[in-house]
Amino acid sequence: MASIHLQNVSVSFPVLSADSRSLKRKIIGAGVGGRIGWDEDNHVLINALNNISIDIEHGERVGLVGHNGAGKTTLLRVMAGIYEPQQGEVVVKGRVAPLFDVGMGMDPEISGHDNIMLRGLYLGMSKAEIESRTDDIVAFTELGPFMEMPIRTYSAGMQARLAFAISTSIQPEILLLDEGIGAGDAEFLEKSRDHLDAFAKRARILVLASHSEALIRQLCTKAILLERGSVVCGGEIDDVYERYHRTA
Numbered sequence: 001m002a003s004i005h006l007q008n009v010s011v012s013f014p015v016l017s018a019d020s021r022s023l024k025r026k027i028i029g030a031g032v033g034g035r036i037g038w039d040e041d042n043h044v045l046i047n048a049l050n051n052i053s054i055d056i057e058h059g060e061r062v063g064l065v066g067h068n069g070a071g072k073t074t075l076l077r078v079m080a081g082i083y084e085p086q087q088g089e090v091v092v093k094g095r096v097a098p099l100f101d102v103g104m105g106m107d108p109e110i111s112g113h114d115n116i117m118l119r120g121l122y123l124g125m126s127k128a129e130i131e132s133r134t135d136d137i138v139a140f141t142e143l144g145p146f147m148e149m150p151i152r153t154y155s156a157g158m159q160a161r162l163a164f165a166i167s168t169s170i171q172p173e174i175l176l177l178d179e180g181i182g183a184g185d186a187e188f189l190e191k192s193r194d195h196l197d198a199f200a201k202r203a204r205i206l207v208l209a210s211h212s213e214a215l216i217r218q219l220c221t222k223a224i225l226l227e228r229g230s231v232v233c234g235g236e237i238d239d240v241y242e243r244y245h246r247t248a
Helices: 020-027 072-079 112-122 127-141 144-148 156-167 186-202 213-219 237-247
Strands: 003-015 035-038 044-057 061-065 087-093 096-099 174-178 205-209 222-227 230-235
Touching: 003 072, 003 205, 044 072, 044 087, 044 205, 044 230, 061 072, 061 213, 061 237, 072 087, 072 096, 072 174, 072 205, 112 127, 112 144, 112 156, 127 156, 174 186, 186 213, 205 213, 213 237, 222 237, 230 237
Parallel strands: 061 205, 061 222, 096 174, 174 205
Antiparallel strands: 003 044, 003 087, 035 044, 222 230
């Protein structure tokens, strides 16, 4: 069964070009963002995650709550295997589908149809899987004859529609979702919420990072509050948001 286990995980990023003294003056006392430290060579370090221990089991849907810079996206990328922690252990069981930048893996010079195949392969689908889902993807986008045109001719909203439709056609065991996923205009966004809800329910585990309380309440059954790279609390959504609003 799918599961995610993090034990005492910490992640730091060196900022080699930063002037330590001037940076310290700018960020000292800041209420959000990762903690600032220095290595033995006096290089600035952004301590993005600090001693994180989380267990997410089969069937759970978890929302990551926190201010900008709290560590939500970094935590998702650790779970996806994109970032390697400097300390601690990460054990993930199950096929992971990370949806951070839905446009990644798309080529602006080729058609929408061709990008379905390209993006699908990037997401780990087989050619046969992509071909079996192409008609549904095209219908969902409502882009009609534009599917035969290079996507550089699309508006930003049209590109988002196509990328969203392709990305949510996969069958994930573990879905890692950042709220940066977009779907264009308001009418399509409403349609996309229903589609996203159905997509999330197909996953064995969902981890969603979002500033939208409504979206987390819609898709998740529990939540974790992060602050400056550390876990503040976790559990029932009502309890987590009560704590979050007290510190907001």
